[in-house]
Amino acid sequence: xxxxxxxxxxxxxxxxxxxxxxxxxxxxxxIIRDMTTMVLARxxxxxNFLHWKDLKIIYKRYASLFFCLAIENQENELIALEVxxxxxxxxxxxxxxxxELDIIFNFEKAYFILDEFLMGGEIQETSKQMVNRSxxxxxxxxxxxxxxxSKPAF
Amino acid sequence: xxxxxxxQEMIRAIRSARTQCEERGVIQRECAAIRAQFRQAxxxxxxxxxxKLLYVHMLxxxxxxxxxxxxxxxxxxxxxxxxxxxxxxxxxxxxxxDASLLITNSIKNDLSHSNQYVQSLALCTLACMGSAEMCxxxxxxxxxxxxxxxxxxxxxxxxxxxxxxRKVHDLGELFAPAARSLLAEKNHGVLHGAVVLIxxxxxxxxxxxxxxxxxxxDLVQIMxxxxxxxxxxxxxxxxxxxPFLQVRIxxxxxxxxxxxxxxxDAMNDLLAQVATNTDSTKTVGxxxxxxxxxxxxxxxxxxxxxxxxxxxxxRFLLNNDRNxxxxxxxxxxxxxxxxxxxxxxxxxxxxDCLKDQDASVKRRxxxxxxxxxxxxxxxSMMKELLLFLSSCPAELKAHAAxxxxxxxxxxxxxxxxxxxxxxxxxxxxxGDVRDETVPNxxxxxxxxxxxxxxxxxxxxxxxxxxxxxxxxxQVACWCIGEYGDLLLRGECQETEAVQVTEDxxxxxxxxxxxxxxxxxxxxxxxxxxxxxxxxxxxDNVDRIRSIxxxxxxxxxxxxxxxxxxxxxxxxxx
Numbered sequence: 001x002x003x004x005x006x007x008x009x010x011x012x013x014x015x016x017x018x019x020x021x022x023x024x025x026x027x028x029x030x031i032i033r034d035m036t037t038m039v040l041a042r043x044x045x046x047x048n049f050l051h052w053k054d055l056k057i058i059y060k061r062y063a064s065l066f067f068c069l070a071i072e073n074q075e076n077e078l079i080a081l082e083v084x085x086x087x088x089x090x091x092x093x094x095x096x097x098x099x100e101l102d103i104i105f106n107f108e109k110a111y112f113i114l115d116e117f118l119m120g121g122e123i124q125e126t127s128k129q130m131v132n133r134s135x136x137x138x139x140x141x142x143x144x145x146x147x148x149x150s151k152p153a154f
Numbered sequence: 155x156x157x158x159x160x161x162q163e164m165i166r167a168i169r170s171a172r173t174q175c176e177e178r179g180v181i182q183r184e185c186a187a188i189r190a191q192f193r194q195a196x197x198x199x200x201x202x203x204x205x206k207l208l209y210v211h212m213l214x215x216x217x218x219x220x221x222x223x224x225x226x227x228x229x230x231x232x233x234x235x236x237x238x239x240x241x242x243x244x245x246x247x248x249x250x251x252d253a254s255l256l257i258t259n260s261i262k263n264d265l266s267h268s269n270q271y272v273q274s275l276a277l278c279t280l281a282c283m284g285s286a287e288m289c290x291x292x293x294x295x296x297x298x299x300x301x302x303x304x305x306x307x308x309x310x311x312x313x314x315x316x317x318x319x320r321k322v323h324d325l326g327e328l329f330a331p332a333a334r335s336l337l338a339e340k341n342h343g344v345l346h347g348a349v350v351l352i353x354x355x356x357x358x359x360x361x362x363x364x365x366x367x368x369x370x371x372d373l374v375q376i377m378x379x380x381x382x383x384x385x386x387x388x389x390x391x392x393x394x395x396x397p398f399l400q401v402r403i404x405x406x407x408x409x410x411x412x413x414x415x416x417x418x419d420a421m422n423d424l425l426a427q428v429a430t431n432t433d434s435t436k437t438v439g440x441x442x443x444x445x446x447x448x449x450x451x452x453x454x455x456x457x458x459x460x461x462x463x464x465x466x467x468x469r470f471l472l473n474n475d476r477n478x479x480x481x482x483x484x485x486x487x488x489x490x491x492x493x494x495x496x497x498x499x500x501x502x503x504x505x506d507c508l509k510d511q512d513a514s515v516k517r518r519x520x521x522x523x524x525x526x527x528x529x530x531x532x533x534s535m536m537k538e539l540l541l542f543l544s545s546c547p548a549e550l551k552a553h554a555a556x557x558x559x560x561x562x563x564x565x566x567x568x569x570x571x572x573x574x575x576x577x578x579x580x581x582x583x584x585g586d587v588r589d590e591t592v593p594n595x596x597x598x599x600x601x602x603x604x605x606x607x608x609x610x611x612x613x614x615x616x617x618x619x620x621x622x623x624x625x626x627x628q629v630a631c632w633c634i635g636e637y638g639d640l641l642l643r644g645e646c647q648e649t650e651a652v653q654v655t656e657d658x659x660x661x662x663x664x665x666x667x668x669x670x671x672x673x674x675x676x677x678x679x680x681x682x683x684x685x686x687x688x689x690x691x692x693d694n695v696d697r698i699r700s701i702x703x704x705x706x707x708x709x710x711x712x713x714x715x716x717x718x719x720x721x722x723x724x725x726x727x
Contacts, residue, residue, distance in 0.1 A: 014212060014213075014214075015212075016212075017212065020282070022248040022249050022250065022283065023248070024250070029214070043512075045476070045511070045512075046476070046512050046513070046514065047476045047477055047480045047512050047514040047515060048477050049477060049480060049481070049514065050514070076401055076405075076441060076444060076445050076448075077477070077481055078437055078438075078440055078441035078444050078477065078478075078481065079397065079398065079401045079438075079441040079445070081437060081441075081477070082391070082397065082398070082437065082438050082441055083398075104165060104169075105162050105165055107208075107209060107212065108205050108208065108238065108241060111241055112237070112241070115241075115244075115278050119277075119278055119281050119282070119310060119313045119314075120281035120282065120313045120314070120316055120317040122313055122316060122347075122350050123346060123350075123398050123402075124309060124310065124313055124343065124346075124347070125309065125342075125343040125346075126342050126343060126346055126389060126396050126398040126399055127342060127343065127388045127389055127396075129388055130343060130388075134271075134274075134306070137271065138233075138237070138271045138274075141233050141269070141271055142233055142234045142237060
């Protein structure tokens with residue numbers, strides 16, 4: 001299973017954190033520090049895989065954001081890279097040419113999309129279209145409710 | 155009470171703060187406003203407020219006062235509020251918080267909600283942070299959803315079941331029947347969830363594993379369908395049909411076929427098919443091939459299939475993509491014990507990877523190269539390894555040195571080769587070897603009696619070149635002390651002799667004694683060697699006496715003691 005997914009900028013600012021196992025705030029902060037230090041120290045054309053404690057860390061840079069996914073030792077690193085890529089594609093489709101600012105100002109949307117793609121540390125849906133459709137439908141449900149309540153949407 | 159600003163405005167305000175202090179100020183103001191809003195009765199902007207708090211939380215600021223608000227929002231009938239409430243629960247609550255128990259009831263209700271998106275929120279949250287008690291409480295509900303709902307809910311229920319089983323192992327039995335029947339579904343999301351659930355059940359309970367072995371033919375059918383099917387726009391990734399599902403099924407097959415002839419036989423043909431038909435030009439194809447290789451190597455596969463798998467790894471070693479080379483080597487490392495000959499065939503490529511730019515690849519190549527040294531290839535392998543040692547990154551030097559020593563000890567074709575190799579390591583990486591290297595090497599030299607002349611000449615020359623590598627200097631001093639007569643004799647069969655006078659030798663030892671680079675232990679060696687030479691040389695005994703007496707008043711107690719004792723010996727002569 002996947003243990004956590006972190007998104008951070010080149011300056012080490014956290015943009016998204018998803019934890020798939022319970023952890024104290026203190027542990028989370030330490031892990032975030034360790035990950036950002038380790039990943040940002042890597043040379044540009046290095047291997048995308050690292051070892052950290054008993055986990056494998058898969059990281060990839062997309063424009064100004066680093067995606068950092070921790071998987072257990074028996075998992076397949078190459079498919080983990082594809083998982084990261086799939087998430088980026090989903091964000092891209094939703095926001096249209098996604099950039100870091102989109103994720104900053106619409107972080108809750110990024111989480112909603114992630115929660116349609118992954119769950120409990122596993123892949124939930126393997127079809128891009130299905131995830132997109134679910135998000136669209138949820139958004140519409142929210143809007144309908146919002147209109148009904150006549151309050152401004154996000 | 156300051157007015158609260160919409161979420162995006164607050165984010166903008168925080169980002170435009172120029173200093174940490176300013177940022178803290180903005181956040182404090184916002185948190186105060188949010189707190190005040192929480193205390194108010196139902197107002198329209200509740201979800202905005204909680205979202206703002208979640209943003210602040212992500213920046214690292216405390217947000218525990220939002221926990222009760224999450225509980226309230228989850229209980230709200232409005233979808234927008236539930237959505238943010240559940241998100242908040244997943245971010246702020248975990249099983250250790252008391253507040254998490256309070257949402258159990260809401261989750262229970264939402265699991266039977268008429269709207270599937272509300273059900274989805276509950277399922278997602280349960281799978282994310284459900285405690286053991288919550289899991290026990292809601293397990294029957296999840297089982298019901300596994301059997302009777304639409305695919306959207308079924309796939310989520312399956313992963314919820316996975317989480318429940320991880321938290322409460324005994325509940326695995328509850329889900330086994332439903333998991334079995336889910337394999338008949340067509341929907342890929344549900345299939346994937348079912349496979350993950352079955353993997354979890356099998357890994358935890360050997361009896362369950364036995365029962366699920368019967369599903370191997372079904373799994374083989376599903377895989378065949380994926381591999382041989384035409385283009386499916388819904389699931390295609392660079393020409394591979396649903397690689398995520400393929401990888402998962404291969405993983406389950408691995409578990410079911412491990413240590414079982416019957417199951418392994420049943421999947422043999424399929425694995426061969428996947429191994430040959432999968433397009434390896436893109437990462438995603440290689441991901442499937444990789445999983446296939448791992449499966450083949452972990453079950454009781456035919457030898458032909460095993461060779462095919464190792465060859466795939468061999469091809470991976472030549473891939474331009476660094477990641478692929480890296481995982482090829484980690485896989486080969488796992489099987490170098492069991493399939494040694496097969497891995498040996500790729501030795502050349504592995505050794506080439508020692509020169510790779512990437513530190514991770516280098517590390518893997520070193521491990522694998524050391525594992526591949528054998529009696530037949532030790533000379534050529536050692537050449538490569540010594541070359542590697544001279545240019546390898548600092549963090550790998552110690553490991554490389556000790557690996558080389560071990561290999562040299564096991565497979566040295568001759569004593570002279572062995573001594574040369576150790577000397578080479580000491581010259582290039584003397585600072586990174588372990589302490590027992592020095593006595594070990596001394597032992598080795600003592601035993602190689604025919605080589606004493608050769609060794610002392612070589613070490614003397616090394617000493618003249620460089621006295622910074624302590625291990626080397628210590629061994630050299632010892633040798634000169636022990637076999638100094640051979641050094642002074644001048645002739646040597648194995649190497650070209652150099653004319654060495656007694657003064658030359660004593661100069662060398664004195665240089666070591668006086669150098670600031672020499673450690674106290676090294677000085678001890680040098681002093682003792684000087685002393686020993688007094689029995690082997692004839693003309694310069696006085697010089698030795700004066701060197702030794704100088705150290706009688708040395709600050710270093712160890713040296714002083716030796717010098718005084720040696721002086722006493724002189725008086726006795």
